[in-house]
Amino acid sequence: SQQGEEDPQALSIQEGENATMNCSYKTSINNLQWYRQNSGRGLVHLILIRSNEREKHSGRLRVTLDTSKKSSSLLITASRAADTASYFCATGSSPGTASKLTFGTGTRLQVTL
Amino acid sequence: KAGVTQTPRYLIKTRGQQVTLSCSPISGHRSVSWYQQTPGQGLQFLFEYFSETQRNKGNFPGRFSGRQFSNSRSEMNVSTLELGDSALYLCASSAGTLASTDTQYFGPGTRLTVL
Numbered sequence: 001s002q003q004g005e006e007d008p009q010a011l012s013i014q015e016g017e018n019a020t021m022n023c024s025y026k027t028s029i030n031n032l033q034w035y036r037q038n039s040g041r042g043l044v045h046l047i048l049i050r051s052n053e054r055e056k057h058s059g060r061l062r063v064t065l066d067t068s069k070k071s072s073s074l075l076i077t078a079s080r081a082a083d084t085a086s087y088f089c090a091t092g093s094s095p096g097t098a099s100k101l102t103f104g105t106g107t108r109l110q111v112t113l
Numbered sequence: 114k115a116g117v118t119q120t121p122r123y124l125i126k127t128r129g130q131q132v133t134l135s136c137s138p139i140s141g142h143r144s145v146s147w148y149q150q151t152p153g154q155g156l157q158f159l160f161e162y163f164s165e166t167q168r169n170k171g172n173f174p175g176r177f178s179g180r181q182f183s184n185s186r187s188e189m190n191v192s193t194l195e196l197g198d199s200a201l202y203l204c205a206s207s208a209g210t211l212a213s214t215d216t217q218y219f220g221p222g223t224r225l226t227v228l
Binding site: 030031033035040041042043044045048050051052088090092099100101102103105106 | 117144146148155156157158161163168169171201203205207209211213214215216217218219220221222224
């Protein structure tokens with residue numbers, strides 16, 4: 001079973017707008033990673049944030065992590081049609097099982113022109 | 114540097130058959146993990162191999178097995194296929210250090226359909 005829930009399940013915005021996705025998880029983590037998946041294809045790694053970090057940026061992406069609330073958010077600024085995809089958060093727990101990623105349910109993002 | 118490759122990309126089998134999927138990790142990576150993705154259960158961890166040894170295992174029946182070779186390439190086998198095994202099977206590779214910065218990179222997946 002999946003550990004995390006993502007919110008919203010689906011999001012539709014216009015090009016140029018910002019998109020925010022939230023992820024909640026249940027147990028303590030080593031790190032949290034965000035992935036993008038286009039239409040049933042492989043997962044593309046977007047960004048990793050360690051449990052002792054609170055915020056991280058990569059290009060148009062901004063990730064925050066609140067370990068006290070067991071939640072994370074992914075912000076995509078100035079969205080483009082090419083950002084249309086499903087977005088998943090994934091957590092690695094204790095160092096011994098850090099490679100055992102537990103995925104959230106995903107957010108389907110639709111960016112229209 | 115070449116990415117993670119998986120073969121075959123698509124596979125159709127019938128119930129009761131067995132299937133073997135292959136994964137070649139990024140050069141230099143020693144860890145290979147396998148995941149199953151279905152519409153109902155989402156993405157679920159199957160197992161991880163590191164230096165030819167299974168290091169972590171998910172909650173799947175014994176029909177699902179894997180192995181890793183000395184060159185880090187990995188295979189996954191599913192025996193006695195069931196309809197519910199229809200899924201996208203994803204392989205991920207990483208350095209395997211278990212450090213908090215160790216990132217997993219995924220292949221394109223193998224789409225298995227069981228009829």
